[in-house]
Amino acid sequence: MTNTILYRAGLPTSVGITLIGLWQILSIVGAINPIMIPSPWDIAIAFSELVTRGYFWQATWFTLQETLYGFAIGVTLGLIIGALTGTFPMFRTAIYPFVIAFQNTPRVALAPIFLTWFGFGMTSKVVMAAVICFFPVVINTVAGMASVGDNAKMLFRSLGASRAQTFFRLTLPGASEIAFAGIKTALTLALLGAIVAEFVGGSVGLGVLIKELNFQLEVAKGFAVVLFLAVIGLTLYGLIELLERYLITWKHD
């Protein structure tokens, strides 16, 4: 019974509907201050207004671009540095302590500095997104490469495999499952980085829009943008999961 689709999809849906209904009722009876928390209905109305505005879609497109460029740059660099770290012990000794040190620094603190360096345009947001999503990729790539077993390495030696053969036929596919988990985290973080950088200073973007709407006390519209960001985040995650299923066919539960 606990495995049916009706149960697994129906239960969370009814919990969601109940909570939203409760929220709506509390708003109607005046138990919730609409300036602080607008009712679900007001948020829906606000959203339906937003989608008719050009600036909303311009902001969406801008933030998406920042996120995806940052993601692409961060992941590419992360994979390269991770592969070098996992391959060359000297590189690891020289570089990895810094990676770990930076990993434990709250990287969003760099956003104001990037703003000074790269200005109010898209670049400072792309850099922030790239920096924030670089680290999980490096760390997971290194961990993935380390997860390749000694027995498999010995087998490849006994087969007379060259370094390149061992890398492409063993290390790379062997590391990809764990490395890809880092890439998935990176996508979520890239969106976070772009929004935070927009908060710190920018002229276009969903983060900028949220700030401005809050300023104008358009709280319902602000909520609508936040929910829209949640939808963007979920969609991106869904797409990357599809890509993972396509690339890592041997992952099984």
Place this chain on the structure above:
Amino acid sequence: MSLISNTAATGETISLAGVSKTYMTAKGPLPVLRDINLDIKAGEFVSFVGPSGCGKSTLLKIIAGLVSYDTGTVEVGGEAPREGREDIGFMLQQSVLMPWLNVSKNVELPFAISGRRNGNTPKRVAELLDLVGLTPVAKLNPWELSGGMQQRVALARALALDPGIMLMDEPFSALDEFKREFLNIEVAQMADKLGKTTLLVTHSISEAVLMSDHIIALGANPGRVVGEIKVDLERPRRTNMVGSARFQEISNEVRVALAADLEGVQ
């Protein structure tokens, strides 16, 4: 059968003279092998039995060229050992299959790595899968197979380049006893039929007796030869030989050789 006839690779000889090996560890030097002398004839099936710490795995890796040795001489098929020789097939306790390759692609791996993949390879892979009884599962993924079947894939992979020498490092020890005995017999018969020189490391005395022509008993700390027992059971070997009087006698000889050494230590 084409597997035997299409290449010249019959068994090769292996000889070790005065071989010693000491590992350098954080706690100081750890001698693992001392003065090992062995002469293994072409096509012979030899098992190495002994307690943990007797260096039996290290011995196999020295012959495979995967580990260096300090003193003595080693000749494998008339040459010094070297890793990546195509005339050596290596099998480990774990099957070490690549999860991203299906069964037949796993068996094909040695062809791909050695650069010997050609138009004839798919036919050879099919023959190998047939030999180990895996034809019906050729397109399945490794994780869809039982432990015993995974080890058969590893066996087919080790046999892929038709090596003159098979080195097996406890390949059956992760299997349950029923599957184990079944595979013991099959591998023993296969080694017979293919005429390969086969070296098996095991800590099971009955497995060693069931499969081998010769058993080398090794003592521990450092590893050294404490007994050489000839197994004169008829071939082909069969499961029901385990109950025979001769089987018990030989097993006891091995046990006595190992026990005498242990008592000597205490």
